[in-house]
Amino acid sequence: MEMESSPGSQLKPVHQEAQERPGRNRGGWITLPFIAGSMLGLGLAINGTTSNLLVYLLKEYNVESIDAAQIANIIRGSLNLVPVAGAVVSDSYFGCFPVILAGTVINILAFVLFTLTAALPSLRPPHCAPPSAVCPHGTPGQLTVLYAAVCLLAIGTGGTRFNVATLGADQFGSAHEQDTFFNWYFVFLYASFIVGDTAIVYLQDGVSWALGFSVCLGTTVASLVMLLLGARYYRMPVPKGSPYTELARVVVAAVRKARVDVAGRRLQYYVGDGTVADSGSDGAPSKRLGFLNRAAVITASDGTAETTGGGHRSSGWRLCTVQQVEDLKSLLGVLPLWSSGILVSVSIGVMIGMVILQGLAMDRSLGPTFKIPAGSITVCSLAAFIAATPVLERAVFPLWCRVTGVLPTPLQRVGLGHVVNVAGMVAAALVERRRLSVMRAHHGADEALGWVTPMSVLWLLIPLAIVGVGEALHFPGNMAFYYQEFPKTLRSTATAMAPLLIAMGFYLSTVFVDVVRRVTAWLPGNINQGRLDNVYWTVAVTATVNFGYFLVCVCLYKSRK
Template sequence: MAGERLEMESSPGSQLKPVDQQEAHERQGRKKWITLPFIAGSMLGLGLAINGTSSNLLVYLLKEYNVESIDAAQIANIVRGCLNLAPVAGAVVSDSYFGSFPVILAGTAINVLAFVLFTLTAALPYLRPPHCASPSAACQHGTPGQLTALYAAVCLLAIGTGGTRFNVATLGADQFGTARDQDTFFNWYFVFLYASFIVGDTAIVYLQDGVSWVLGFSVCLGTAVASLVMLVLGARYYKMPAPKGSPYTELARVVVAAVRKARVDIAGREQYYLGDGTVVDSGSDGAPTKRLGFLNRAALITASEGTPDSPGGGHRPSGWRLCTVQQVEDLKSLLGVLPLWSSGILISVSIGVMAGLVILQALAMDRSLGSRFKIPAGSITVCSLAAFIAATPVLERAVFPLWRRATGALPTPLQRVGLGHVVNVAGMVAAALVERRRLSVVCTHHGAEEAPGWVTPMSVLWLIIPLGVVGVGEALHFPGNMAFYYQEFPKTLRGTATAMAPLLIALGFYLSTMFVDVARRVTAWLPGNINQGRLDNVYWAVAVTAAVNFGYFLVCVSLYKSRK
């Protein structure tokens, strides 16, 4: 009877009762969220394998390839940059040609191949230089062939990550139709992503460094295969919008058309092309906005063009000469976001500097927990990830509701990003203070004159303070950035929108490598033995730079106008 009642009420000419409408809405919502276990399972499998390997790459280079400490930190930062830059290329391919799911599938398969090669480098002795008991100039470095095998695995890892990591975010967000649901998904996306990072930075790093590199990489291979299986199992549930050709070609057409009409005299009434033979007068609803007004010429109808596609009008010229108002506004929205996006680069630089140098700090500190267990140096960054995961539900369930009570609305993505900037500056200050304390302990025990491997009698747990503060900052600005780009970018550029945040991370790691290199060349802050350096000054410099950058962010926010 209930089925008959619903069928009758949903027939043509009738309407669903409020109860039935609510039930239908709930069923639709459950159908959207049913994809989350498959997406989350795939993310967890790949995330712990990729991050466990990338976090411990510095130690792998030090112990198995006899690379010098600062050089190993620089190489590890470059690899992290590649792992975050490659998703931009993956987003372009996804938006333009194949869609999210096929690119994710191919990327996952490539990651499986990467971990096969990593496992071989650890299992076959001739793919590594001879083991060196303690770092010294006499240690033999890797041959070109050995390094080729290692870097081939790294390249495959970067390519595979480019197809998977943030295209998964686009695939997940595509399942939902409201900004609130998409916001919630992005928060949980980062929770699952960072949870996988925690497992990678603890269990995988421990297996690699404490038990066996072969076993550690083999586990990574197994989880990558499991990720591939989970992705395929969920394929029947995914909503997969088909790509509509390269959106970048459409944007390029706007630029070309505007340039070609740069010298066209505008006399009388201005008319702009909306598409399908429809035109609109200047100042009317649907006309292009006045910001970046030069680009409006791309949609301007000149005397020689008539009224395209309309009866008695001229034939529409090439798309490289006349564009629609929507194409013009899409390009404007993309260009308008760029200043705000650029303000996030330096915040990623600060995180990149800490990610590279905090492991060297951990190697020089007391990592013992009890009499038998020693924290792997590569696992110390898990504190930042744990802080991110712990902060996210607190922000969602406590802080943001209090914000709404005080202001009448939830914080916007940009407000969350701004708060993240402030917390990040506080994290850099905390890092400088902790390092200053460590150096004072070094001086007290005269350890600066010891060998580079000398351990400061100060617990590595002190590093939890700056890493935790930085993790809370990431919980604010990374999901906020991704939600902002996803909502502000044109629909045809959704993959690119979710790749804008990792592009910031990539540039941050690359520029942090340059920052550290400049500091090594022009100061005495970063010698080979950090016990003889002034790493605290590096953190102070980063904190000051991040504070100035926050001012630049505020200026960009004040000038920005939302496309909505």
């Protein structure tokens, strides 16, 4: 029986690692091809569709440009928020594999609907020529089918995307192997995003929307097949009930004992299994968030039966174990650090929403015949992530270790990601300033007519690449940190904390853009008439202040280990 190293572990075996089903205990790197194959099929289909959804709304549903960008960001946020619910269901009731399986099937249904919207003209409004002042919008019935597909996609992604990360990490026993897996998890995930942002976007926008969505449907089916082929190799911990109920019990028990006098007394804390610990002993709870310690204090009304192992135990809503208290503390202690990542995701959300509009207003020609699809522009950020990850893993981190004597911790990597992200926002502001200067030089005072600026879209690759390197530091570091710091019963929730950051970023980026539109003239319907560079400068300054907040959180944080 495994013992936790946190307070109380000397006296009580705490949340035992979930028992595994017979025949499901192989695990290890043999599972990676199946997990990676499933992840690649889902990733290219989902990201290829979401990256090009803005263009789909513009061209096929006649939605106004900034509104389409806002809708696309809300949908991206939803695709990263729903995995939190998937993690709760996985941790509490079914485990990772059944939830991933159900999510993949739901994704298949989503792409069936997307394919129908593209293949059947009756499910879309009539085509509108760009110069037309009056463009028909989708009917309620048409929009219902479209948003039903989006909702199914969000629900399916909630069951798959980051539960796959937990399933993969569960195959390994050491923290180093888990850390390495998370790095490569993001490599495979972003590789699928690159294929989606290039091949799928090209098929949808350049050949046929129906064909593009049909390919997404096929790759999702292939993902389901890969997942099932590897089932006999997976290590599948079985959940032991909702861990969230135990956390709620700690809060309730602490509140019920709020009036208990603990000053100057030698207290006894309930450890479990007929064992108690005196205050000041190794088994007593830590002093941080001391109010919660009341939940484990044994009072006269709780009785002393637990010390002898007999009699009736006090209600779990009045007396909790030291380990339950420490689990809640570890969860609450992470939240300030987690919140420091929200503005990083906001900056990325703003850039992703606006960079496609920038691309549509720039020269996208690559050679005499080929034109880069606007929805594929963000692929540079993904490529930079993939290129940076092995360089960091094989060169930068070992060099860091030779200089300092230890590998960089997850939090150190996250901090570097903050700095690189700020640099990316500065680069985005400088590129946009140049774009506006070129546009005005060619169109004079009447810049509103200059919809396509004679400046290559390849300039956008500079800020996107910098942001991609920042993500290679920030997101894997965050996921490894949460996985190591969260209680073992909340591992799926731990891996969902990173996508929750992304979701919050996309949602708040829409709020940020809406506020900018209301209080400034920086974002009109035609970005050639606006000052998008000022938007990026504002984001860069905000991200710099947020980095200071991150450093304060790091200084105050105490690891549960």
